[in-house]
Amino acid sequence: MKAAMYSLLPRARSMRLIAAIGVALLAGLALMACVSSEPLRAWLILLTGALPELRHGTDGAWHWHRLVRFGTVLEDTVNLSLLGLAVAIPFRARQFSLGADGQLFLGALAGAVVALYWPGPGWLALLLCAAAAMLAGFLWGGATGVLKQCCGANEMVVSLMLNLIAIEFYRLVILYCLRDPNAGFPATAFFPDKATFAPLLAQTNVTWMLVAAPLAALATALLLGRTTLGYEIRVTGSAPDFAHAAGLPVGRAVVLSMALGGALAGLAGFHVGHALLKRLPVDLTPGLGLEGLLVALLARHQPRSVVPAAFFYAWLRAGGQAMERSTDVSREIALVIQALVILLVVAQRWPLAAWMRRLAARRAHA
Amino acid sequence: MTMPTSMTLELAGWAGTALVVALAVLRAATPVMYAALGGLLSELSGSINVALEGIMLVAAFAGVIGAIHAPAQLPVELLPWWGAAMGLAAALLLAGVLAVLHLECGADLIVVGIALNLLAGGLTIFLLAELVGDKGSTAGIATPPLPSLRIGGLAGLPLLDLLVNGEEGRGHHVLIWAAPFVVGALWLFLCHTRAGAWLRAAGENPAAAHAAGIPVKRMRYVALLASGALAGLGGIYLSMGYLTLFQADMTAGRGFLALAAVFVGRRSLGGVGAAALLFGAAAVAATRLGTSTLPPQLVYMLPPALTIAVLALTGWRRRGRRGR
Secondary structure (H helix, E strand, O other): HHHHHHHHHHHHHHHHHHOOOOOOHHHHHHHHHHHOOOOOHHHHHHHHHHHHOOEEEOOOOOOEEOHHHHHHHHHEEEEHHHHHHHHHHHHOOOOOEEEEEEEEHHHHHHHHHHHHOOOOOHHHHHHHHHHHHHHHHHHHHHHHHHHHHOOOOOHHHHHHHHHHHHHHHHHHHHHHHHHHOOOOOOOEOOOOOHHHOOOOOOOOOOOOOOHHHHHHHHHHHHHHHHOOHHHHHHHHOOHHHHHHOOOOOOHHHHHHHHHHHHHHHHHHHHHHHHHHHOOEEOOOOOOHHHHHHHHHHHOOOOOHHHHHHHHHHHHHHHHHHHHHOOOOOOOHHHHHHHHHHHHHHOOOOOOOOHHHHHHHHHHHOO | OOOOOHHHHHHHHHHHHHHHHHHHHHHHHHHHHHHHHHHHHHHHOOOOOOOOHHHHHHHHHHHHHHHHHHOOOOOOHHHHHHHHHHHHHHHHHHHHHHHHHHOOOOOHHHHHHHHHHHHHHHHHHHHHHHHHHOOOOOOOOOOOOOOOOOOOOOOOOOOHHHHHOOHHHHOOEEEHHHHHHHHHHHHHHHHHHHHHHHHHHHHHEEEEEEEEEOOHHHHHHHHHHHHHHHHHHHHHHHOOOOOOOOOOOOOOOHHHHHHHHHOOOOOOOHHHHHHHHHHHHHHHHHHHHHHOOOOOHHHHHHHHHOOOHHHHHHHHHHOOOOOO
16 A cells, blocks of 8 residues: 555656646746736747747758757756756755855856866866866855854855855956956956867857766766765755764765765856856856756755756746747746746645635634 | 043044944844844744745835835825835735745745745846836836934934934934834733743744644744744835835845844844844945955955854854764
8 A cells, every 4th residue: 555655656746746837837927917918929938939940941951940049958957957956965964055156156266267277188177177166166065064063053044155255256366366358358268178168069058068967967866875975865854863863974964965065066167167158257147056946946856857857947048038038028937937836846735625625614604 | 520622522523423333233234133033933933934035025026116006096105105015915925825835735944935035036026127127126216215203302412313313314214213112022922922922832842832732833824924024024124215226136135144143143032133233233344344445345255254153153052962
């Protein structure tokens, strides 16, 4: 009986997820209808805007169109997957770290310093940059964990404050140390070619880093499911009292979960710097880390679900940008829809029947 | 014995400057203070509200938009009050969503809170773009602020006049005047009413409270809704007093600063208030330093660094009890 319930559970869960996405998308449509003059068209662009088009050209051959836009979907998928994993690992230890943004900025910065000053020989350059980026994220994420574990400082507040510090530090270093005087705006010089990725798809920044997202998800799944550390992290999250009583190294699990998450966020910073922008501007926009948080919540902190969740969100992001360009609806609606999905998904139950019954009973009473 | 006049003047000057700084601290601390009081109430009931940031943001937005789009037959002097009512209603709505999702639907309180913060960030920018046509702020539209209160007849006592009526006798915002009364009311409620004791019992030991016949769930509803209302007041002060416009993401982490104040203040009214004042002072110090020759980025790092330091220091005593 119990086994049957367990096997049914994932299916029920995925049905609920689909229902939640549907309801959230419809709520988005309703919201658009309140403010827009062409809500349905905007909504359809939001949903299909990221789709590449196969069109019959004048020369009689078929051509792909809007591949650049689809390219941004893939680029965002990599970013959001890495950031989602970065949030998911500490979440499994029940650590609510909101610090992915700061870790991303410091990772990008560390990668840039290595690329500009000690790029190393040939193909080693990229590896060195990635290692530096991950190390920076690892340390900054670990700092949150140490402050939580040693001083009992709430990790949500600490990680947000560390974000502010990291972002200002990033700006300080770019402006005063790494700035290229020949650039028209405050930014570093372009990284040497050997420290950047070549695009796989013309006119986009889709690179071999595309493989990094599923690989990182796989590595995270293996770490959490197949290693002692992963077990300690999961038990610390799901049964902290038991973990204490059984003498598990809870402190180590907490600190390392945050540090490992930070390393992945640093890798996302490496992706931003070395695959997407090839240089670092001073006004790199913060906020991507919070979108990674949404991805992790949508994936319910399961590493294997993070990549599809990231793809879905990247899809909505690109659709939202297309919608903003061609209609009067702004792209933030994508964020609203995504947050609504989360709110609908996290509810364990909808006691609608009980409410109706209570209401009916009250009416009968009166 | 009389002091030389120049010295008196100098002393008065120093005292005046100190007072001006203290008033600036008070203004900067007020929004954090309201939100922190809300956070404290929810934390005492055992269901901490981490959506304070989003609630503040939505209330700040709804306040301004409500005042701009108020019904036409409303007299002009009532416009800001109408806006404030809208802001409060929006804050209560968001807190209500949080309470229902957690208490009825069994959702994780912190996850819902974080999701609501993100929802608030997206929703306010989206609606701002649609209603105002500008994603940045409502700067182009005149917003009626909530009034400031003045007390007359103090012209003969310049320092007292400065303290009571602010710089150039402009008076203090109603929500600044209200803050001490709110603190007092909360103290009375928590320490001297049965409902307050119930609320604290629900947080202290829910199982025991339930066994003693205390309606734990209802107390948590009360606490979450009240925390929403208090955070809403903080948000309304931000957009209809501290500034007189709404800016995208104008809360800028104050809701989380309020949570920090709850932890730093060790869940006591006085401690939370003091922590909020400390954070206000850090913000004022940063703006004052901003005019110096230091790089602004360095200055912006100071308040968060101070927050972390204070959190770490106050938590130091608990070290060793947890972990190994």
